[in-house]
Amino acid sequence: MIDLLVDKIQALQNPTVVGLDPRLSMIPEHIRQQAFETYGQTLKGASEAFWLFNKEIIDAVYDLVPAVKPQVAMYEMYGADGVDVFIRTIQYAKEKGLVVIGDIKRSDIASTAQAYADGHIGEVTVGETAYAPYQEDFITLNPYLGVESIEPYFPHLTKYDKGLFILVKTSNPGSGEIQDLPAGEAGKPLYEVVGGLVEKWGEPFRGRYGYSDIGAVVGATHPEQGSRLREILPHTFFLVPGYGAQGATAQDLAGCFDQNGLGAIVNSSRGIMAAWQKDSYAKMFTPEEFAQASRAAVLDMKEDLHKAME
Ligand SMILES: O=c1ccn([C@@H]2O[C@H](COP(=O)(O)O)[C@@H](O)[C@H]2O)c(=O)[nH]1
Numbered sequence: 001m002i003d004l005l006v007d008k009i010q011a012l013q014n015p016t017v018v019g020l021d022p023r024l025s026m027i028p029e030h031i032r033q034q035a036f037e038t039y040g041q042t043l044k045g046a047s048e049a050f051w052l053f054n055k056e057i058i059d060a061v062y063d064l065v066p067a068v069k070p071q072v073a074m075y076e077m078y079g080a081d082g083v084d085v086f087i088r089t090i091q092y093a094k095e096k097g098l099v100v101i102g103d104i105k106r107s108d109i110a111s112t113a114q115a116y117a118d119g120h121i122g123e124v125t126v127g128e129t130a131y132a133p134y135q136e137d138f139i140t141l142n143p144y145l146g147v148e149s150i151e152p153y154f155p156h157l158t159k160y161d162k163g164l165f166i167l168v169k170t171s172n173p174g175s176g177e178i179q180d181l182p183a184g185e186a187g188k189p190l191y192e193v194v195g196g197l198v199e200k201w202g203e204p205f206r207g208r209y210g211y212s213d214i215g216a217v218v219g220a221t222h223p224e225q226g227s228r229l230r231e232i233l234p235h236t237f238f239l240v241p242g243y244g245a246q247g248a249t250a251q252d253l254a255g256c257f258d259q260n261g262l263g264a265i266v267n268s269s270r271g272i273m274a275a276w277q278k279d280s281y282a283k284m285f286t287p288e289e290f291a292q293a294s295r296a297a298v299l300d301m302k303e304d305l306h307k308a309m310e
Pocket residue numbers: 019021071103169170171172217218219241242243244245246267268269270271
């Protein structure tokens with residue numbers, strides 16, 4: 001799956017992933033009204049508002065970006081209706097030719113990890129029929145439980161052509177409290193040790209570009225660590241969150257790319273979905289044109305990333 005992602009990044013000349021993290025507060029009034037008139041102010045009403053919102057944003061950006069990253073938490077908080085919209089969003093994005101990164105950050109003992117693996121990137125069999133309930137192309141995982149919590153996903157990478165992004169150095173301000181602790185030889189920080197494991201786990205899954213189906217999450221908000229990780233993990237592709245709403249600039253994350261301008265895909269969720277609420281875009285687009293504002297934000301981000309990589 002990493003080859004397909006890199007092919008798409010190359011074809012579009014855009015290493016951007018649009019994060020699909022809808023919140024009611026960022027949904028324009030006309031969309032909320034439409035959903036609430038049909039379903040009431042209920043969990044289903046909120047979820048359907050997300051669906052209408054996501055669908056329009058996908059329609060506005062699918063020809064510009066290689067991938068989208070729905071964040072499961074935003075959907076799960078509305079229960080079964082929210083999860084239904086998470087699944088419909090994945091299906092719709094895939095129909096539009098987008099690679100889908102399910103940001104689900106799972107972590108558990110092997111037998112439970114197997115269930116996550118089968119459900120999210122594999123198949124579950126009921127009677128004689130095999131179902132693929134979620135169908136993300138990549139999912140995010142937390143490696144804290146060690147290799148046997150990650151291994152159950154490995155056969156699915158080849159069998160179903162899938163990929164993983166494993167948390168290595170996260171973008172949150174407090175990530176250093178645990179991730180920067182000296183853990184390896186010569187006081188190496190924990191994130192370097194985890195990064196080394198990810199590089200090793202990924203070895204059998206390398207593709208045409210030398211990158212593995214097993215990638216790493218590396219926050220844009222930690223520029224020095226990002227550059228260091230790029231140096232020591234030459235075969236590990238990075239999913240880089242933290243640009244925009246969390247304060248990281250294109251310059252901050254430039255070190256996550258390799259000398260060919262590959263090796264990373266940069267996420268922006270609020271910065272793109274809620275662009276219509278920002279003064280700079282609100283001057284140009286009405287709330288009804290929210291998806292066009294998102295499109296403009298994607299084009300601006302692309303230009304910004306290119307400038308930083310020059
Ligand atoms: O280290 C991490 C890992 C994941 N995320 C997720 O990325 C998006 C960021 O959203 P923005 O609105 O662009 O800040 C969100 O889904 C996070 O859960 C992260 O930010 N940092």
